[in-house]
Amino acid sequence: MRVLCTSVLSPSQTREALRFALLLSGAGHEVHIATEEHLLGTFLDRGVTATACLPSLFGAATAAGGETGDAVELLHSGAASPDTAALVLAGPHLLGQFKALDAVAHDFKPDLLLRDAMDVAACLVAEKLGIPHVAMPSGAKGFTDPAALLPRLDQWRCAAGLPPRGDPLSLTAHGHLDYLPPAWTFAPHLPPALAYRQPAFSDPRAKLPSWIVGLPSDRPLVYAGIGCAMPLFLPSPEGHRPPPGRPDPATVLRSMIEGLSRLDCVAVVSTSGVAVGQVDSAPHVHVVDSVPQPLLLEAADLFLTHGGYTSVRESISTATPMAVLPRTADQPMNARRVTELGIGHEVTDCTPSGIASACRRLLGDDSVLRRVKQARLATLALPTVETAVSDLESLVNHHSAPQ
Structure with missing residues (x-):
């Protein structure tokens, strides 16, 4: 063939x-x-x-x-x-x-x-x-x-x-x-x-950095990331900025970092290599260029995500509730579907306080965790x-x- x-x-x-x-x-x-x-x-x-x-x-x-x-x-x-x-x-x-x-x-x-x-x-x-x-x-x-x-x-x-x-x-x-x-x-x-x-990992050689193992375990672990598509909206090396209306990955990341800084948790934020500039982050928020997302989701209590389809699937495969902060392409539709299915919520207030409030609510909602576990079970039967x-x-x- x-x-x-x-x-x-x-x-x-x-x-x-x-x-x-x-x-x-x-x-x-x-x-x-x-x-x-x-x-x-x-x-x-x-x-x-x-x-x-x-x-x-x-x-x-x-x-x-x-x-x-x-x-x-x-x-x-x-x-x-x-x-x-x-x-x-x-x-x-x-x-x-x-x-x-x-x-x-x-x-x-x-x-x-x-x-x-x-x-x-x-x-x-x-x-x-x-x-x-x-x-x-x-x-x-x-x-x-x-x-x-x-x-x-x-x-x-x-x-x-x-x-x-x-x-x-x-x-x-x-x-x-x-x-x-x-x-x-x-x-x-x-x-x-x-x-x-879905296969468990895209790269079987992937492993988490050793410092993650030493993170405090007495608070919920929140992972945040913007995937690999949003960084494409950064200004070009020639200095050409994206047209108005396109998402600014750095702005999204700063809101995530500042929002998680207001939350009683341990957070890991992956920037996908985007420079976030000056941001007021708390000691419990760890900002990194990248981390093997499917592996970290195995241990995360909540995923603060842009809502890309790959990230949504990986969250379901690890039974991780989602707080979805959509910005482009299919992400708004994915955020609505996540909410409709009861496996997370769309973050409609994208300010740091709004993000912190949405994450706090999800971490206290056992029904979302039960629902995403049902979704994971259904995928395991495929x-x-x-x-x-x-x-x-x-x-x-x-x-x-x-x-």
């Missing part, structure tokens, strides 16, 4: 592409990853073939200007509606995405297209080739509304010489993959996914992610069998 895999935009999504590429190649299948230039380094020397052949999705959408450029800013600011998100994913730039991937597919001749959920051009390439396409786990599914995307996709289907589908569920015609069971999904508007148990290989093999075999 030959599998063409796409990876766009986010460093966290490259890990999913790499995970499935290694699983499939380890089972004897030929895999090729098509990605953007800034993500290529993730795949180098990892035992998979990858090329930087795709134009930057956000770069192309921004360059399109007009309402498409405005839609990108709305998505960055966390205020995107289904229609504006559809414009970012399938605006005038989609034809360029389609042509770039189509050229790779023409040479590689895949049997399956395993796509980043943000890459809807891959659906059209798969339709042109007559092969199945499947989206990998991603928070993008939370704001990917098939009904809003359909008119735009049908427009580009015609431009690419393909017949219109007229069916919103064509986006998931062959299923999609996830790490959460249907009752706990963060994309309840989509058909149920093929769900698998099949291992390795079984995705046989599921994808069956999908390709069924699709290619004479009807």
Whole structure:
């Protein structure tokens, strides 16, 4: 089986592409990853073939200007509606995405297209080739509304010489993959996914620093972090600042640090390398560049998080209640879903006092802990992610069998 895999935009999504590429190649299948230039380094020397052949999705959408450029800013600011998100994913730039991937597919001749959920051009390439396409786990599914995307996709289907589908569920015609069971999904508007148990760690060599072992154990342990996507909003080395409305990671981190300084706890704050500048922090708040998040969550009593989908899944897998401070992309939707599922709360007052109050309330709420333990139990009942290989093999075999 030959599998063409796409990876766009986010460093966290490259890990999913790499995970499935290694699983499939380890089972004897030929895999090729098509990605953007800034993500290529993730795949180098990892035992998979990858090329930087795709134009930057956000770069192309921004360059399109007009309402498409405005839609990108709305998505960055966390205020995107289904229609504006559809414009970012399938605006005038989609034809360029389609042509770039189509050229790779023409040479590689895949049997399956395993796509980043943000890459809807891959659906059209798969339709042109007559092969199945499947989206990998991603928070993008939370704001990917098939009904809003359909008119735009049908427009580009015609431009690419393909017949219109007229069916919103064509986006998931062959299923999609996830790490959460249907009752706990963060994309309840989509058909149920093929769900698998999330691997415990992205890096099996990871370990916690020794100083963490010596932290006081007579107070709750709170871990806070902003993930790997928000630092992308920092000013560029050339001094260009992000447009107004985009989140400032340093400001978010300072609010987290000052809020936790007002809380009776032991806190570890990971800055993801962001310089926070002058901040009034208490001795019980330990600020570090990075820490193995999945490992520390195993021992944390609360996770103060930006609400990225990977962080949410890791919190569920360790049964750690969440205080969600969303800022961009899918994070506001994830925060609402966390609250709806009862596994944490959205922090609506983002001042230090508001953050401290929200964390204090969660640490005293046993019902949230019970609920997130139920979610973890449900994920533990899922099949291992390795079984995705046989599921994808069956999908390709069924699709290619004479009807």
